[in-house]
Amino acid sequence: MPHLDPFTVPEFHLPFENSKDPGADRANAEATAWAVDRGLIEAEASEQFAGIGFGHLAARVDRGAPYGRLLLLAQWMAWSFVLDDQHDLLIRSGRVGDWQPLSAAMARHVSGAPADPAPADPAPAKAADPAPAKAAGDPARANPLVASFAELCDRILAGMSPLIQARYRRHVPRMLRSLDEEAANRRPGHRPAVEEYVLTRRHSSQLLPMMDMVEADQGVEVPDGADAAPELRELLWSAVDVISWGNDVFSLPKEYSCGDTNNLAALLADWHGLGLPDAVRAVEGRIRDRVEEFLAVSRALPTALDALGVTDPAARTAVRRRVRCYEEWMIGTDLWQRHDCTRYRDERFAAGLEAAYTRPDLVSVA
Numbered sequence: 001m002p003h004l005d006p007f008t009v010p011e012f013h014l015p016f017e018n019s020k021d022p023g024a025d026r027a028n029a030e031a032t033a034w035a036v037d038r039g040l041i042e043a044e045a046s047e048q049f050a051g052i053g054f055g056h057l058a059a060r061v062d063r064g065a066p067y068g069r070l071l072l073l074a075q076w077m078a079w080s081f082v083l084d085d086q087h088d089l090l091i092r093s094g095r096v097g098d099w100q101p102l103s104a105a106m107a108r109h110v111s112g113a114p115a116d117p118a119p120a121d122p123a124p125a126k127a128a129d130p131a132p133a134k135a136a137g138d139p140a141r142a143n144p145l146v147a148s149f150a151e152l153c154d155r156i157l158a159g160m161s162p163l164i165q166a167r168y169r170r171h172v173p174r175m176l177r178s179l180d181e182e183a184a185n186r187r188p189g190h191r192p193a194v195e196e197y198v199l200t201r202r203h204s205s206q207l208l209p210m211m212d213m214v215e216a217d218q219g220v221e222v223p224d225g226a227d228a229a230p231e232l233r234e235l236l237w238s239a240v241d242v243i244s245w246g247n248d249v250f251s252l253p254k255e256y257s258c259g260d261t262n263n264l265a266a267l268l269a270d271w272h273g274l275g276l277p278d279a280v281r282a283v284e285g286r287i288r289d290r291v292e293e294f295l296a297v298s299r300a301l302p303t304a305l306d307a308l309g310v311t312d313p314a315a316r317t318a319v320r321r322r323v324r325c326y327e328e329w330m331i332g333t334d335l336w337q338r339h340d341c342t343r344y345r346d347e348r349f350a351a352g353l354e355a356a357y358t359r360p361d362l363v364s365v366a
Contacts, residue, residue, distance in 0.1 A: 007277040009249055009338075013288040014242075015295075016331040021059035023067050024340075028055025031074035038151075039144040040082045045357035051342035054078045060332030060340075061210075061325070065217035069159060073213050076152050079145075080206045081343070085358050086145060087179050092258060096183050098363050103180070105140035107173040109150050145362060160216040163224070171208040178203035182262045194267050201262070202237060205244045207329070211236075214325055222318045223310075231297050231304040232319065238294040239326035243333045245283050245290075250337045250344045252276070291330070298323055 032050040036043045054077035062073050090096045140146050153172075157165050181200045185192045192200070202208075215221070226232065248255075248264045255263045261270070264286075269279035301323070305316060337344065348355055 007252075007280045010280065010284040012242075012246055012284060012334060013291050014331045014334055015291070016327040018060055018328055018331040018335055019063060020056065021063040021065070021070060023070050024056045024059035026055070027058055027067075027071045027074040028053060030071055031055050031058075031078045034075050035078045035082065035148075038148040040079065040148060040359070040362070041357040042359055045355070048342075048346070048355060049078075049357040051346075052078070052081055053336060053340035053342070054081065056340035057333065057336040060336055061329050062214050062217050063328070065214075069213075069217040072152070072155055072159070073210065073217070076156065076210065076213065079148055079152060080210075082362075083145065084206075085355060086362055087183070088258070088260070089354060089358065089360065090363060091183050091186055095363070099179070099183075101140040102143060102146050102363065103176045105138055105143075105146045106149050106153075107176055108138075109141075109146075110153050110169055110172045112169070143363065156213060156216075160212070161221055163221055164212055164216045168209055168212040171203075171212060174203050175206050175209060185262050186260060191261060191270060192267065194264070194271060197262065197264065197267055198241065201244045201248075201264070202240050204262070205240060205247070207240050207243060211325070211329065214329075215322065218321065218325065220318050220321045220325060222322055223312075223315050225308065226305065226310045226315050226319050229301075229304055229308055229310070231301050232322070234297050235294060235301070235323060235326055238290050238297070239330055242287050242290050242294070242330050245287050246334055247337065249280055249283055252280070254344060254346075294326070294330075 028050055031054055032046050035041050035049065036046050041049050055071075055074040058070055058074040058077055062070050065073070087096075087099060090099050141150065157168065160168060178200050182204050184190070185197065185200070222232070245264050248266075252263055252265050256266060256276075261267060265276060265279040265283050268274060268282050269276050272279075272282075274282065301319065302316075305311075305319065310316060310319075346355060354360070
């Protein structure tokens with residue numbers, strides 16, 4: 001990777017408005033306590049974990065949701081940061097193979113498939129000491145990372161319509177597979193092509209399931225006919241790209257320090273022989289272009305819906321509300337990283353160390 005020259009995080013071109021739900025502080029504290037209670041983080045460093053500000057991010061993108069749903073999104077976000085850190089730890093410690101049983105268990109759960117059947121036991125089980133139901137036949141389900149995922153997943157799905165449930169059930173396994181792709185990108189001597197990375201990053205960002213949650217919370221239900229519109233799909237990818245690429249700039253020192261090439265700025269620097277300050281400016285230019293594309297497609301969307309025969313007023317209102325959600329995601333994530341989040345300023349991360357709250361044994365805990 002190129003030398004880590006000092007750079008300034010640009011003010012990205014994001015001409016959107018955002019405000020924060022008043023439940024932000026409460027959701028952040030309660031999601032932190034939940035993560036400690038579920039054994040996901042070290043309790044002694046819970047204050048550092050709370051500094052990530054997942055409750056504030058949830059409050060920026062899900063403003064006005066019932067508090068219980070806002071908290072659920074904050075808990076899912078807290079879980080997702082633990083997932084990201086644990087997966088990174090497995091890669092760096094040469095134990096990425098340990099990830100597969102957990103990933104498979106989570107994919108089975110979100111699909112609604114039963115756990116693998118338990119092996120036959122010649123000795124009868126004691127009636128007074130039953131095995132935990134979720135661990136039966138699948139030891140991975142006893143792991144705190146998987147058990148907390150299953151808890152959240154069940155609560156999330158219970159608050160979704162069948163239409164949004166189906167999308168969420170598709171998006172979570174694809175997100176999990178993208179982590180395998182990012183692990184493959186970090187093989188010694190391997191350098192993914194920029195466009196290959198962009199496609200993977202759309203899913204490893206973990207944004208799609210969260211966007212499903214926000215739409216469910218906000219009562220935004222876009223019917224499949226409109227959802228399939230190429231223009232609406234392009235708006236989704238524009239928003240996800242803008243969020244992901246901006247995050248790549250904020251997280252660049254952390255990822256640089258541990259040799260993680262899954263970063264747009266690092267890849268542009270490597271492929272084009274740029275210093276990192278120039279690479280960051282190149283990312284800024286890409287974000288500006290992507291936002292302008294988003295705005296242009298947004299303006300053309302009514303005509304596109306006419307051409308598809310999407311004339312139902314409720315469907316068109318849902319589409320408009322979805323587009324507004326995308327705008328709030330883009331600006332809300334940027335403001336969260338600038339004002340509510342200490343994660344990317346953490347000196348331990350910038351030095352290539354694990355966060356103090358990270359449990360090195362989490363994946364092996366049964």
